[in-house]
Amino acid sequence: MTSDRAYHHGDLRRAVLAAALDVIRTEGPAALSLRDLARRAGVSHAAPAHHFKDRTGLLTAIAAEGYGLFADALAAAPDLRERGVAYVRFAATHPAHFQVMFQPDLWRADDPDLLAAKARATAALRTGVAALTPAAPTDDPRLAGVAAWSLAHGFATLLLSGNLADAVGARDPEKVFRAIGRLLFTPEGTPGQ
Incomplete structure (x- = not known):
């Protein structure tokens, strides 16, 4: 392959990202190799x-x-429960991104683009938690955020790993997650009915 071919590839960055996401989705992040991705994109190994x-x-x-x-997915949801549903939906529709996002040993934690995107996601989650009925003065509001994150992330992770196959079956995972939310919490965010 010539450097001329690589230069005229078009959107090489996007092509390599797409190929990497395919590899991660099917084989996991450990299987990534820039040389293999270059081959898949049809460019020189250095491109x-x-x-x-x-x-x-x-x-x-x-x-x-x-x-x-x-x-973006979290910010589009109207309340905390729907942000949880958006969390599960995101994991199901972007499993390769999801795998990488929550393995900080894989990426550079000081990257400005990553920091900005993480800050936006964190703000969207915190906005949902802040909309809950105000906690008692002695309660730590961060714990409500941890509880919501644990529920959504745990469900999403179990779903992606196939550990909920029996419990979810052929049902829509988003509907199952909503039902779990109803079991545990009332609309006011207090223990469920």
Whole structure:
């Protein structure tokens, strides 16, 4: 392959990201190789390094993109329960992003794009928690956020790993998650009915 072919590839960055997401979805992040991704994109083995520098740079770009998509999905939800549903939906529709986003040992934690995207996602989650009935003065409001995050992340992770196959069956995972929310919480955010 010539450098001329790589230069005229079009959107090489997007092509490498798409190929990487396919690899992660089917084989996991450990299977990523810039050389293999270059082969899949039909470019020289050095071409991806122009966009990502190295494997960690590529995984950082995937995490940043994932957090950006995640923040958009969460912000579009009207309340905390629906943000939980959006969380589960995001994991189901973006499993490769989801895998990378929550493995900080894979990416550069000081990357400005990643930090900005993570901040937006965190703000969307916190906005949902803040809309709950105000906690008692002695309660730590961060714990409500941890509880909501644990429920949504735990359900999403169990769903993606196939551990909920018997419990969910052929039912829509989003509807199942809503039902779990109703079991545990009333609309005011207090223990369920």
